[in-house]
Amino acid sequence: MVNALVRGGLLQEALNIVQEMKSNGIPPNTVTYTAVIKGFSGNGNVKEAVQILNDMEGGETLPNLRTYNTVLRGCVQAGDYGEAQNIMNKLSQHNLQKDHSTVLSLLKLHVQQMQIKEAWSDFQELLNFPITIEPTIYTLLATGAALAKEEAITKEVLDKLSKRNDLTPLILREIQTIQSYKAKAVPNPQKTDRLYRWSEGHAVNWSLIPKGPVNMEICSGLGEWVINRCKKEQDKNWISLEQRYDRVLQTWSKMELQKITNLFVCCGEASAILKQDCFKNKLDAIFVNFPDPPHNEENNRLFNADFIKLVHQVLKAQGTIEVLTDDKHYYNIITREFTSSNLFSEHPTQNSNDPTYFDELEKSVGRTERFSTAFKKRN
Known part of the structure; x- marks a missing residue:
C-alpha cells in the first residue's frame, strides 16, 4: 500500500499510513520507511526525508545503507551539500561502508561544489566497483574539471571515455565542446548573476x-x-x-x-x-x-x-x-x-x-x- 502511494505521488498519504502504523504499535520496517523517504527525496523535499530518517533512528527500526543512499541522492537533486555531509557522518557512526551508489552521489556533489580533486578521487573509487559507469558521469566530471581549469583531470577522463563504443551523438558533441573550451577564469555557480x-x-x-x-x-x-x-x-x-x-x-x-x-x-x-x-x-x-x-x-x-x-x-x-x-x-x-x-x-x-x-x-x-x-x- 505504501509503495503504491509513493509511486502515485501521494506522499502525504503514504506518510500518514506510516504514522498510523506507529500509533497502533506496529513499527514500519526499513523497506517501508525507505520507500517514503525515496518519495520525498525524489520530490526535492530533503528536509522531510531527513525528518523521517531521524524518526527511524530514534525508534525501533534502524536505517540501512540503502536508506542513507536514498537521502543522499535527494541531496544531489536539491544541491544540499551540508545535509549530505551529515549523512556521511551517520554512515561513519554506524560503521556502514560506502557502495557504488554512495560514491556516485559524492562525485556529483563534489562537482556541484567545484571540488574537482575530490570528485576525481570519487571517480577512481567508482572504477573499482563491478558496474558500468554511464557516459554522462564522465562528461559531468570532465565538464566540471574543464571549468575549474583542471586540465590533467579533464584530459584523463575524456581519454577514458573516448575508448568506449557506446557513445551517442549527443555525448560525442559534448566531448568536442569540452575539448574546445579555453578557460579564462574559474566560474562559480554560487556567485553568478545568471x-x-x-x-x-x-x-x-x-x-x-x-x-x-x-x-x-x-x-x-x-x-x-x-x-x-x-x-x-x-x-x-x-x-x-x-x-x-x-x-x-x-x-x-x-x-x-x-x-x-x-x-x-x-x-x-x-x-x-x-x-x-x-x-x-x-x-x-x-x-x-x-x-x-x-x-x-x-x-x-x-x-x-x-x-x-x-x-x-x-x-x-x-x-x-x-x-x-x-x-x-x-x-x-x-x-x-x-x-x-x-x-x-x-x-x-x-x-x-x-x-x-x-x-x-x-x-x-x-x-x-x-x-x-x-x-x-x-x-
Whole structure:
C-alpha cells in the first residue's frame, strides 16, 4: 500500500499510513520507511526525508545503507551539500561502508561544489566497483574539471571515455565542446548573476535579463534543447526553468562552456517562480519539453487549471505556449486543460527537433512517438 502511494505521488498519504502504523504499535520496517523517504527525496523535499530518517533512528527500526543512499541522492537533486555531509557522518557512526551508489552521489556533489580533486578521487573509487559507469558521469566530471581549469583531470577522463563504443551523438558533441573550451577564469555557480535559485522572499532580478524578446523553457532537464535554441536564435533572450538543482547546474555548465550570453537559468518549482510579479506579461513564448506525466489525474503536478491561468498571466499579448511529450494520455490531458480554460486558442506547433538526453534515452528503448500541441494567449 505504501509503495503504491509513493509511486502515485501521494506522499502525504503514504506518510500518514506510516504514522498510523506507529500509533497502533506496529513499527514500519526499513523497506517501508525507505520507500517514503525515496518519495520525498525524489520530490526535492530533503528536509522531510531527513525528518523521517531521524524518526527511524530514534525508534525501533534502524536505517540501512540503502536508506542513507536514498537521502543522499535527494541531496544531489536539491544541491544540499551540508545535509549530505551529515549523512556521511551517520554512515561513519554506524560503521556502514560506502557502495557504488554512495560514491556516485559524492562525485556529483563534489562537482556541484567545484571540488574537482575530490570528485576525481570519487571517480577512481567508482572504477573499482563491478558496474558500468554511464557516459554522462564522465562528461559531468570532465565538464566540471574543464571549468575549474583542471586540465590533467579533464584530459584523463575524456581519454577514458573516448575508448568506449557506446557513445551517442549527443555525448560525442559534448566531448568536442569540452575539448574546445579555453578557460579564462574559474566560474562559480554560487556567485553568478545568471543563475537564480528560488527561495521565499527572493525574487528574480528582471534587470539582469537584457531587453528584447524573452522565451522560456520549462522542465529544461540537462539543458541541451535550450542551449541549442540560444545559439540558433541569438536575437532572443532565453530563460531555462528546472526544479532539480543538479540538472540546473548542468545547464549552467553548458552555458559557461559554450559561452552562451542570452540565457538566464532558474532553479525552482515552475508555479512558485512564475507567480513572481516580475514575470507578469513578460514572456513571448513558453516551451515545455517532456514534462513528467502525472501518475494520476488528481495528482496532475504541472498542467492544471491554476497553472494554465499562471501561463496566461506571464505571457505577453498573443504569446504562445508549446508542449512536447511522448505520453499520449498526458497530451490529451494538457490539450483538454488548455481548451477548457477559454484563455487560449489553438496554434500551429513550431518545436524544433533538437536532441536532448531524455529524447535519446526514450528512443533507445523504442519510445519514438511524439505528441506536440501549442496554444496562443487570448486577450
